[in-house]
Amino acid sequence: MKEVVVKDVAIGKGRPKIIIPVVGKSEQEIIDTFSKINQEPCDLIEWRIDHFDDVLEEGAVASLSHKLKETCSKPLLITFRTQHEGGVCQLGDEGYQKLYQSIIDDADFELLDIEMMMPDDMVTTLIEQAHQKNIKVILSNHDFDKTPEKATIIERLTIMEEKGADIAKIAVMPNDKSDVVTLLNATFERSQVAETPLITMSMGQLGMVSRLAGELFGSQASFGALGQVSAPGQAPVEDLHNVLNLLTLNAE
Ligand SMILES: O=C1C[C@@](O)(C(=O)O)C[C@@H](O)[C@@H]1O
Numbered sequence: 073m074k075e076v077v078v079k080d081v082a083i084g085k086g087r088p089k090i091i092i093p094v095v096g097k098s099e100q101e102i103i104d105t106f107s108k109i110n111q112e113p114c115d116l117i118e119w120r121i122d123h124f125d126d127v128l129e130e131g132a133v134a135s136l137s138h139k140l141k142e143t144c145s146k147p148l149l150i151t152f153r154t155q156h157e158g159g160v161c162q163l164g165d166e167g168y169q170k171l172y173q174s175i176i177d178d179a180d181f182e183l184l185d186i187e188m189m190m191p192d193d194m195v196t197t198l199i200e201q202a203h204q205k206n207i208k209v210i211l212s213n214h215d216f217d218k219t220p221e222k223a224t225i226i227e228r229l230t231i232m233e234e235k236g237a238d239i240a241k242i243a244v245m246p247n248d249k250s251d252v253v254t255l256l257n258a259t260f261e262r263s264q265v266a267e268t269p270l271i272t273m274s275m276g277q278l279g280m281v282s283r284l285a286g287e288l289f290g291s292q293a294s295f296g297a298l299g300q301v302s303a304p305g306q307a308p309v310e311d312l313h314n315v316l317n318l319l320t321l322n323a324e
Pocket of ligand 1: 093118120151153185212214241243273275295302303304306
């Protein structure tokens with residue numbers, strides 16, 4: 073499997089990397105959270121721009137990204153999560169493409185989350201544009217209602233790699249314990265042959281074990297909360313850090 077290296081963080085090597093999601097609304101709230109993250113045990117930051125009040129103001133994301141980088145220089149993942157997949161801001165496909173194009177052109181960041189279910193030509197174009205700027209792409213998919221069958225999860229992770237993702241990510245909701253096993257099993261099977269690192273999780277309290285023990289099954293990063301969660305089942309970042317270090321198969 074290829075490692076994805078952003079700054080000095082290698083995703084796909086060693087213990088899973090810790091990502092803190094930032095879901096602040098105002099510019100000040102977001103800057104304050106970034107300044108706290110400097111002291112936290114985390115490898116990357118995800119800025120969930122769908123929560124940002126000014127996300128649809130022209131140039132606002134790019135302009136704030138430069139201030140955020142001055143506040144905390146950890147590798148930055150930018151994500152606009154659509155409402156179909158658990159996000160909080162209404163935006164059509166065309167608006168999503170325009171927003172992402174302007175971010176790729178002008179923002180200061182290292183990784184971009186693109187939803188794999190967006191139209192094919194849009195995904196291809198955005199991946200090309202991101203790669204030209206040396207920005208790594210996470211293709212993602214989320215199901216907040218259920219856990220698809222193992223074959224479907226594996227198929228989606230495979231398609232993400234075929235479309236040109238640097239990292240493939242899927243988050244699904246379990247309705248019973250066997251759904252958690254399905255996600256872990258799909259992750260394990262796919263990780264045996266995948267070229268790209270995987271990030272997978274079963275959400276909610278039922279699925280929390282997948283966020284803590286993902287390394288054993290082939291998941292290479294986990295989201296840990298600093299105060300606010302961005303999805304159900306995220307453990308507080310301190311606890312996540314302790315448990316990942318305890319369970320790691322790659323102690324340094
Ligand atoms: O894709 C993901 C994963 C996630 O949904 C989770 O379940 O931890 C949290 C989101 O912020 C992130 O964009």
